[in-house]
Amino acid sequence: xxxxxxxxxxxxxxxxxxxxxxxxxxxxxxxxxxxxxxxxxxxxxxxxxxxxxxxxxxxxxxxxxxxxxxxxxxxxxxxxxxxxxxxxxxxxxxxxxxxxxxxxxxxxxxxxxxxxxxxxxxxxxxxxxxxxxxxxxxxxxxxxxxxxxxxxxxxxxxxxxxxxxxxxxxxxxxxxxxxxxxxxxxxxxxxxxxxxxxxxxxxxxxxxxxxxxxxxxxxxxxxxxxxxxxxxxxxxxxxxxxxxxxxxxxxxxxxxxxxxxxxxxxxxxxxxxxxxxxxxxxxxxxxxxxxxxxxxxxxxxxxxxxxxxxxxxxxxxxxxxxxxxxxxxxxxxxxxxxxxxxxxxxxxxxxxxxxxxxxxxxxxxxxxxxxxxxxxxxxxxxxxxxxxxxxxxxxxxxxxxxxxxxxxxxxxxxxxxxxxxxxxxxxxxxxxxxxxxxxxxxxxxxxxxxxxxxxxxxxxxxxxxxxxxxxxxxxxxxxxxxxxxxxxxxxxxxxxxxxxxxxxxxxxxxxxxx
Amino acid sequence: xxxxxxxxxxxxxxxxxxxxxxxxxxxxxxxxxxxxxxxxxxxxxxxxxxxxxxxxxxxxxxxxxxxxxxxxxxxxxxxxxxxxxxxxxxxxxxxxxxxxxxxxxxxxxxxxxxxxxxxxxxxxxxxxxxxxxxxxxxxxxxxxxxxxxxxxxxxxxxxxxxxxxxxxxxxxxxxxxxxxxxxxxxxxxxxxxxxxxxxxxxxxxxxxxxxxxxxxxxxxxxxxxxxxxxxxxxxxxxxxxxxxxxxxxxxxxxxxxxxxxxxxxxxxxxxxxxxxxxxxxxxxxxxxxxxxxxxxxxxxxxxxxxxxxxxxxxxxxxxxxxxxxxxxxxxxxxxxxxxxxxxxxxxxxxxxxxxxxxxxxxxxxxxxxxxxxxxxxxxxxxxxxxxxxxxxxxxxxxxxxxxxxxxxxxxxxxxxxxxxxxxxxxxxxxx
Numbered sequence: 001x002x003x004x005x006x007x008x009x010x011x012x013x014x015x016x017x018x019x020x021x022x023x024x025x026x027x028x029x030x031x032x033x034x035x036x037x038x039x040x041x042x043x044x045x046x047x048x049x050x051x052x053x054x055x056x057x058x059x060x061x062x063x064x065x066x067x068x069x070x071x072x073x074x075x076x077x078x079x080x081x082x083x084x085x086x087x088x089x090x091x092x093x094x095x096x097x098x099x100x101x102x103x104x105x106x107x108x109x110x111x112x113x114x115x116x117x118x119x120x121x122x123x124x125x126x127x128x129x130x131x132x133x134x135x136x137x138x139x140x141x142x143x144x145x146x147x148x149x150x151x152x153x154x155x156x157x158x159x160x161x162x163x164x165x166x167x168x169x170x171x172x173x174x175x176x177x178x179x180x181x182x183x184x185x186x187x188x189x190x191x192x193x194x195x196x197x198x199x200x201x202x203x204x205x206x207x208x209x210x211x212x213x214x215x216x217x218x219x220x221x222x223x224x225x226x227x228x229x230x231x232x233x234x235x236x237x238x239x240x241x242x243x244x245x246x247x248x249x250x251x252x253x254x255x256x257x258x259x260x261x262x263x264x265x266x267x268x269x270x271x272x273x274x275x276x277x278x279x280x281x282x283x284x285x286x287x288x289x290x291x292x293x294x295x296x297x298x299x300x301x302x303x304x305x306x307x308x309x310x311x312x313x314x315x316x317x318x319x320x321x322x323x324x325x326x327x328x329x330x331x332x333x334x335x336x337x338x339x340x341x342x343x344x345x346x347x348x349x350x351x352x353x354x355x356x357x358x359x360x361x362x363x364x365x366x367x368x369x370x371x372x373x374x375x376x377x378x379x380x381x382x383x384x385x386x387x388x389x390x391x392x393x394x395x396x397x398x399x400x401x402x403x404x405x406x407x408x409x410x411x412x413x414x415x416x417x418x419x420x421x422x423x424x425x426x427x428x429x430x431x432x433x434x435x436x437x438x439x440x441x442x443x444x445x446x447x448x449x450x451x452x453x454x455x456x457x458x459x460x461x462x463x464x465x466x467x468x469x470x471x472x473x474x475x476x477x478x479x480x481x482x483x484x485x486x487x488x489x490x491x492x493x494x495x496x497x498x499x500x501x502x503x504x505x506x507x508x509x510x511x512x513x514x
Numbered sequence: 515x516x517x518x519x520x521x522x523x524x525x526x527x528x529x530x531x532x533x534x535x536x537x538x539x540x541x542x543x544x545x546x547x548x549x550x551x552x553x554x555x556x557x558x559x560x561x562x563x564x565x566x567x568x569x570x571x572x573x574x575x576x577x578x579x580x581x582x583x584x585x586x587x588x589x590x591x592x593x594x595x596x597x598x599x600x601x602x603x604x605x606x607x608x609x610x611x612x613x614x615x616x617x618x619x620x621x622x623x624x625x626x627x628x629x630x631x632x633x634x635x636x637x638x639x640x641x642x643x644x645x646x647x648x649x650x651x652x653x654x655x656x657x658x659x660x661x662x663x664x665x666x667x668x669x670x671x672x673x674x675x676x677x678x679x680x681x682x683x684x685x686x687x688x689x690x691x692x693x694x695x696x697x698x699x700x701x702x703x704x705x706x707x708x709x710x711x712x713x714x715x716x717x718x719x720x721x722x723x724x725x726x727x728x729x730x731x732x733x734x735x736x737x738x739x740x741x742x743x744x745x746x747x748x749x750x751x752x753x754x755x756x757x758x759x760x761x762x763x764x765x766x767x768x769x770x771x772x773x774x775x776x777x778x779x780x781x782x783x784x785x786x787x788x789x790x791x792x793x794x795x796x797x798x799x800x801x802x803x804x805x806x807x808x809x810x811x812x813x814x815x816x817x818x819x820x821x822x823x824x825x826x827x828x829x830x831x832x833x834x835x836x837x838x839x840x841x842x843x844x845x846x847x848x849x850x851x852x853x854x855x856x857x858x859x860x861x862x863x864x865x866x867x868x869x870x871x872x873x874x875x876x877x878x879x880x881x882x883x884x885x886x887x888x889x890x891x892x893x894x895x896x897x898x899x900x901x902x903x904x905x906x907x908x909x910x911x912x913x914x915x916x917x918x919x920x921x922x923x924x925x926x927x928x929x930x931x932x933x934x935x936x937x938x939x940x941x942x943x944x945x
Contacts, residue, residue: 313808334811343809351805357798365799366810368792377792 008071010035010198011056011087011167016065018048018055025051027223028065033167038189038199040209040230043219043242043440049202052219053169057089058082088160092172094152096159098145103127105144106159130161135191148300150181157188161197168192170201174208175438178299178466186212204242204440206235218242239441261325262286263460264310264341264429269319271305279305280484282319287429287460292451294475294492295464296500302484303433303464304346310431310462311343312336323429337366342427344418346434346464352418353406360388360402363421395420396446412443419450430454433464448474468497468504482507522568529565533558545774546759546766547627588912589862593876596904600897614893621886622879628767629885631774632840634878636661638777639832640856641874642784643825645865647712649788650821651801652705654698656716657829658853659723663697664690664833666730669844672750672837673734679753686754687834694830695823697723702822706815712822720853727846734844745846756839771839778871780828785867787824797821829853858906861913877902 011033018026026048033039043049054060056067058076066073069085076082079089096105103124112119127140136154144152153173160168170189174182189199189212203209209216210230218226218241226241265286273279280302287293297303308314310321312333321329328336337343345351353362364373364384373383388402395416399409406414415435422430432451436444451474455461465471471478478495480488480503488495488503537558543551567575601611622630640657647654654660667690675682701715728745735748756773759766788794799807800817808814832852837844859877863869884898 311809332811332813333808334813337811345809347805350803351809354799354803354806356802361795361799364795365806366812368795368812374792379790379792379795381790 007035008068009033010070011200012068012071013052013056014066014068016052016055016062016067018051018060019063025222026055026062029219029224030065031217031224031227033198033200035166035198036193036196037215038193038201038213040213040216041200041202041219042206042209042216042238043204047219047242047440048222049219050171051222053089053171053200053202056082056169057087083163083165086164086166088157088163088165088168090153090156090160090168090170090173092175094156096144096152096155099143101141101143102138102147102155102158103140105155106162110163127158127162130158134158134161134188134195136161136188148181150177150184153177153181153185154188166197168197168199170199172203172438173201174203174205179468180298182208206238206441209238210235242441262288263324264462265322266310267320267322269309269316269321271309271314271316273302273305278484280309280316283481283484283486284319285479285486285489287462289428289458289460290455291477292455292461292463292475294471294478295462295481296468296471296478296504297466297481297487298504299466301481303466303481305484306481307343307345307431307433307464311341337425340426340428342422342425342430342459344415344422344430344432344435346437348411348414348418353414355407356405358403359392359397359400359406359409359417360384362406362417363388363391363402365421367425391420391424394424395450410443412439412446415439415443415447419447423450423454426457427459429460429462431462431464434466435463436467436470468500471500472497480504526565526568529561529568532561533565536561541778542759542775543763545631546763546770548763548765549624585864589864589909592905592908592912595908596901599904600901603900604893604897609893609897610891614887614891614897617887617891617893618880618883618898620883621890622881622883626882626886627879628770629882630875630879631770632878633881634874635771635773635777635839636832636836636852637855637859637877638774638781638870638874639835640829640852641859641863641870642777642781642856642867643828643832644856644860645863645867645870646784646788646797646828647821647825648860648865649794649801650797650817651804652818652821652825653713654716654822654825654829655713655857656701656718656720656853657825657832657856659716659720660694660697660826660829661833661853662720662723662727664694664830665837665844666726666833667693667830668834668837669730669734669747669750672754673748676751677753679755682754683756683838686838687831690830690834691827694826694828694833696826697830698822698826699819702819705822706818716822727844731844731846747844749843750837754838755842756835769840771835773835773839776831776835777874780831781867781871784828788867793820829856832856858902861906862909 009032012031014030016026016029017024029048029052031039031041041049041052051060055062058079058081061075061077067076068074069087074085076085082089097108100108103120106127107118107123112123124140130136131138131140136158138147138151138154138158144155147155157168157170168189173185177185186208189201193199201208201212213230216226216228216230216233216238217224218228218238220242226238228238266283268282268284269280270278270282271280283302283306285293295303295306305314309316312328312331312335316329319329320327323336323339323341328339331339349355354365357365361384364379364387367373368379373380373387385402391397392402397409397413397416397420399413406417409417419435435447435451439447451461451463463471463474472492475492477489477491478500479486480500482488482503485508487508488500490499536554540551540554540558544555545551566578570578597615601615604611604614640661643657643660644654668686671686671689672682675685677685697719698716701710701712701719704710704715705712731745731747735746756771758768759770759772760768786794788798796807796812796817797820799810799812800814800821804814807817836852855877859870859873862873862876880898880902884895887893887898888895
């Protein structure tokens with residue numbers, strides 16, 4: 001924002017290139033960051049954003065090119081040196097210890113010590129002071145595991161500030177946040193920038209770039225393909241830069257045929273969540289063939305419990321789950337799977353995939369009982385391989401052969417492995433939770449297309465998502481979950497984002513009427 | 515891929531047969547101290563590698579070789595580093611490391627090779643037991659207890675039944691495996707029903723069982739009033755003894771029994787179960803990500819039970835082999851470390867059943883070579899225990915490093931800093 005020729009930028013890279021063997025992860029990248037500025041680093045998954053940040057943070061050494069801080073060339077051998085120079089990183093996956101308190105987490109690795117004694121109270125005072133100065137309110141004595149994800153992120157930011165970071169690098173900071181938390185984060189970041197901290201956010205979400213940053217760099221396949229002032233560009237141009245082609249994010253949905261009888265029905269289902277608090281309260285809903293019911297809602301309003309309940313990881317305390325007219329409340333997950341219930345879990349690395357397993361093994365997960373992949377208790381390796389090759393072709397899974405571990409795939413390709421596995425079983429009912437979280441534009445489009453294809457084939461789909469855009473793009477009907485209750489339900493054509501958003505925050509508004 | 519030309523597959527069949535035909539006698543001869551068996555083993559290796567080249571094609575084969583080398587680099591470095599540290603300790607305490615190590619390896623690999631093999635046999639079984647549970651994500655720390663149960667079962671049946679060996683020996687193995695599995699059924703049930711951790715339950719069982727041994731020995735001959743051996747049971751009838759190598763290879767050591775061949779066959783079997791069966795697939799899935807396995811309809815309780823029971827059966831087989839092959843009776847407190855050492859061996863082999871064959875032989879040769887070293891050079895045997903501990907320590911440290919990815923990356927950057935040391939020195943000179 002400041003246009004001063006004399007003052008060198010806080011952080012600058014000149015022609016940074018990073019090679020891993022023959023793969024070039026970053027090629028000739030020059031960016032610059034002024035004091036108090038917020039810039040965005042935009043790119044699809046695998047575009048080289050994280051590599052660049054790891055180079056900046058001293059985790060990797062650039063193959064060529066240089067990094068300058070305050071106009072002075074630096075070379076970091078480790079993150080510790082980068083931190084000493086005033087760099088702070090907030091990772092996508094938090095590096096925090098769940099059983100320690102906020103203060104303990106913040107000072108961990110940099111404790112004020114006198115004669116082997118940690119000056120806990122002095123540290124706590126500094127944490128309180130920091131959080132007040134920057135408006136990052138969090139209880140310094142709370143145990144980390146009791147905090148929400150948004151507050152945990154705050155602790156990460158405080159951790160960087162405690163180490164006197166002048167440059168804050170945030171890797172996909174909103175990937176795990178609810179819309180409300182995103183807003184809070186953004187106002188915190190703006191306040192920090194006003195106070196002189198320079199900020200880089202790494203993201204692939206266009207709206208965030210537009211609303212937060214003053215300048216944006218776009219990376220594609222390891223190269224810098226564009227630099228724009230945010231005020232002089234729009235989302236369409238940036239999307240174009242990112243994927244190298246025009247993307248149409250609005251998908252043709254097609255009308256659902258009015259279903260006579262729902263395939264899956266929840267009848268007044270209640271369940272207690274963790275710590276015995278009611279998580280779902282008398283929830284009733286139904287999904288018909290060839291229909292997508294979108295469940296909107298702020299995270300933590302019963303979505304996780306609803307997923308567990310429908311797929312069979314939990315049993316309802318009261319009420320019934322009816323599938324094809326049959327009460328399946330007591331059926332095991334396996335029986336439900338065999339009966340035709342598919343599940344794309346929200347946490348794809350945690351419960352969707354076995355990361356060390358190969359692509360072909362992950363595709364066989366859950367079908368390792370009988371033919372065609374197994375015979376008399378033995379795996380049929382040839383069938384496994386053929387199944388994988390066919391699905392990888394059908395679902396456009398790229399980046400590796402069938403024998404390669406899925407952990408090496410990008411997020412989008414990992415999700416495609418899950419879709420391929422679930423969709424190829426031709427489920428009558430599919431539960432999809434957060435199917436595009438952390439994916440880039442190209443992959444999102446692909447996932448949408450496959451889901452709609454499945455729906456056109458007559459599958460009943462229950463979509464759970466925290467992103468309203470997604471709900472509106474895919475659903476035929478929209479329901480809002482609030483405090484474990486159905487706060488609102490309407491066909492997509494007869495409602496709008498404002499109305500749904502209202503119910504997400506306020507819950508039921510017709511309580512007197514019902 | 516599927517349209518492979520006929521000659522190639524013909525070569526592959528030849529290579530496959532050759533591998534098998536050379537490897538089996540080669541292994542048996544080598545284990546029996548007929549060291550020229552090594553030539554057969556080398557031939558088998560060549561045939562195997564040729565087969566893999568034909569199967570995968572050159573580039574894929576070499577990348578496989580490279581990844582295998584990379585995987586075995588750390589254990590190899592760990593072993594060498596531990597030996598060097600052991601040498602430093604010897605120097606510091608006034609022993610000659612060169613002559614000591616010469617005695618260690620001469621004793622372990624040549625002179626006392628049969629003892630090394632005998633030592634390795636039960637370790638191979640207990641190592642497999644621990645590794646199988648590990649593959650399913652469980653820590654069967656109490657293999658020691660299941661080992662003792664195997665010893666007792668074998669002794670009891672061996673003394674009680676008088677059947678021809680061809681019937682009795684398999685019967686004893688089956689019975690011991692069954693009882694070993696049954697022993698672990700209780701920790702398995704506790705784990706499934708109450709979530710009680712298997713480390714605690716199997717360990718407590720191990721101690722409970724070891725206190726049974728004097729009672730058991732007393733019941734089967736160890737009566738101090740009229741027995742020569744108050745701490746040992748009666749001797750098993752010869753019909754129940756495992757055949758020795760000497761019965762078909764005259765120059766083999768008279769004590770060397772075929773238990774090691776059973777153990778190696780077991781390792782191959784375990785590898786087959788883990789890799790090629792539906793059960794093994796599920797065990798590995800649960801071991802790597804129980805949540806994903808559960809979400810895909812794999813029954814966690816069932817897999818928990820299966821891996822703990824199979825683990826118990828393998829550990830008990832170690833005990834049965836020891837009784838039928840070497841001891842021919844049950845001694846009180848003898849072989850106290852086989853269960854515990856199985857944990858080390860499984861860890862060292864990264865729970866890979868084939869690698870366990872080699873790590874158990876390594877442990878066996880360090881034991882027997884260490885004893886030979888102590889006899890001939892007066893360097894105390896305990897130094898070898900220190901070397902073993904250092905090997906484990908280094909490997910566990912490396913595994914912890916891998917768990918904590920960031921630490922690993924920091925270690926790499928430290929290494930890289932080492933390679934960049936020259937520039938650092940230049941800077942210092944410049945300033």
